[in-house]
Amino acid sequence: MAFPLIRTPLQQGMNSIPLTRDLLLIGGGHTHALVLRKWGMNPLPGVRVTVINPGPTAPYSGMLPGFVAGHYTREELDIDLVKLARFAGARIIDGYATGIDKDAQTVAVSGRPSIAYDVVSVDIGITSAMPDLPGFTAHAIPAKPLGTFASCWDSFRASAKAPHIAIIGGGVAGAELAMAMSHALRDKSPTVHLLDRSRVLTALGYKARQKMIAALTANNIEITEDAEVTEIFAEGLVLRNGRTIRSDFTTGAAGAKPHDWIAQTGLDLHQGFIAVDANLQSSDPAIFAVGDCAHLRANPRPKAGVYAVRQAPILFANLRAVLSGGTLRPYKPQRDYLKLISLGAKSALAEKFGTAREGPLLWKLKDHIDRKFMDQFETLAPMGAPDLPRKTALGVKEALGDKPMCGGCGAKVGRAALQNVLTDHFGDxxxxxxxxxxxxxxxxxxxxxxxxxxxxxxxxxxxxxxxxxxxxxxxxxxxxxxxxxxxxxxxxxxxxxxxxxxxxxxxxxxxxxxxxxxxxxxxxxxxxxxxxxxxxxTLAGAQAGDKLILTKPIGSGTVMAAEMQGKAKGADVMACLDLMTQDQAAASVILSKAHAMTDITGFGLAGHLRGICDASGVGVTLDLDAIPLMHGALALSASGVRSSLFTDNRIGAGPIEGPVMELLFDPQTAGGLLAAVAPASADATLRKLHKAGYTASIIGEITADQVFRTQ
Missing domain, CATH: 3.30.1330.10 (PurM-like, N-terminal domain)
Incomplete structure (x- = not known):
């Protein structure tokens, strides 16, 4: 049984130690994921850690063929970097790194100011894009980066009918994908082509290659060797010999290519990859590189995830050493490793030192190894409650609560308390x-x-x-x-x-x-x-018959409370943050003729709507099914996740007739506008809001009876 890793009270108290160094991790590759896990268990006080990655998750390459074949879900494939960063006490930046200025010691990130560093590590993997091949960028999907490929395959697999598929690149990766695709679409009579400009599977020994070719044949894969692709178009591709091959889904898996921006860093490179010494340091000692984007000068090795995984403890130790003045350790890669190759169905081939075996038992071994690796990132727990002194004043335990205090509007004082204190200044x-x-x-x-x-x-x-x-x-x-x-x-x-x-x-x-x-x-x-x-x-002006328009979904308090507790999906957290940063300038102009208006923030939808009703002397009928909700918020609320301000908001909202949805009392940060609009103009106003990019809805109607009811 795996026990959750829990951050200790010592780590919780680290905020009292001044931050003095910035550590940047560019990319969420396997090495960095493991370093973040180790950092969460044993952080270095005084270091601010930043992770830069395009997206909230990082796919695990070992399970990609199984995902393509349908053996794993997308959720099982992905490492949730948002949860991992929370555990490590790191900030995560959703964006693409586009360059390193080693003189200024900054990293350029698309869409935001450059980020300064003291030490940086690069783990961005490789790409199999072929930008020089005519039509590839417009009509093909590179197998790497994995995240984009996995999303495109998900969509294609769901809609494909009698599909034709072409994989450019006859190495192990291309062969695995070909068999996985054939297996996933076996009920749709697929035609799968595996193309190589020379011979397929040359990296394998004789026995393993023969077994792989037999497996490809058994999966009805059409192998075409000495096939140089000259052009890709929407319905297929063209070979040098003039042959045209139909393809509805074309992917490139031909070799490892470095990301273009690495060439502009001024670092020593080897065929475009960052050259590193035995300590995993580049020609600039403040810059480390690991995984497939790095070239090991002392002990060159092929691009394989097993090396990235085994670099993690060395990188972790060396980052701590260079940030604290310690001694660095060398990385000594093993000479060979056990290759476990998926064969489409739940069967695998194993090769090491020229020996090859295949069968279902080897799939079970591969599945066990892969799941064990991923389980490391599922058994993370948020910070535990701090240890209290033996004796405290009465009420301390109750005031502290059983969970961390929320940020944003979840940390505000409740509506009921403010209304009691600010009797003469409570309103708009x-x-x-x-x-x-x-x-x-x-x-x-x-x-x-x-x-x-x-x-x-x-x-x-x-x-x-x-x-x-x-x-x-x-x-x-x-x-x-x-x-x-x-x-x-x-x-x-x-x-x-x-x-x-x-x-x-x-x-x-x-x-x-x-x-x-x-x-x-x-x-x-x-x-x-x-x-x-x-x-x-103002709040005072709503009239009976007015339609209530809300310009943003609700649920941010619940999603962010769940994020602090390690319960929210990273994708839901990122989507929530994106909604919070959406401005309401255009919405304000569109709603400028509203009879009454407010923004939904700390008091929650019910509390702020109560403010309009009280100030206008009206009631409301709220349509619960029409209220837009943030992704994941309803499920999290149903599981019992509550923001710190929830209880106060429920009291402050006053009596409500009819069914109640808990998210009505969820404090919102940078929430949407709530406007009472004349019924004759409501539909036209809603269309304008949609055109301006808002997830707006008509969620209810103002009534004359001063009763707050839901339906």
Missing amino acids: DAAEVQAGQVMSTDHLRALTHDPVVMTRIAAVHALGDIWAMGAKPQAATASLILPRMSATLQERTMTEIMSTASEVFAKAGAKIIGGHSSLGDELTIGFTITGLTKAPV
């Missing part, structure tokens, strides 16, 4: 400080380790109060609390935050005119904003 999102000018302030406790994403969320969240009143943002001041860190890291973090904030506010038509910063226990970002409007849209 922003205040009209003088005719035509409104003002609001808001700040958020960080719910993600990435300062850029957190800044976008905090800015959009604060701007929501201005947009909710139909105003145009004018000016803003920033209020920042940074975790304790060195002066160098302070400058790096401030640069990321302020450049991002300036971008968001400039897009909104406003500018940052000042602010204040300090150091504290954790990252907190806030903005005070002014806006201009001729006629503010």
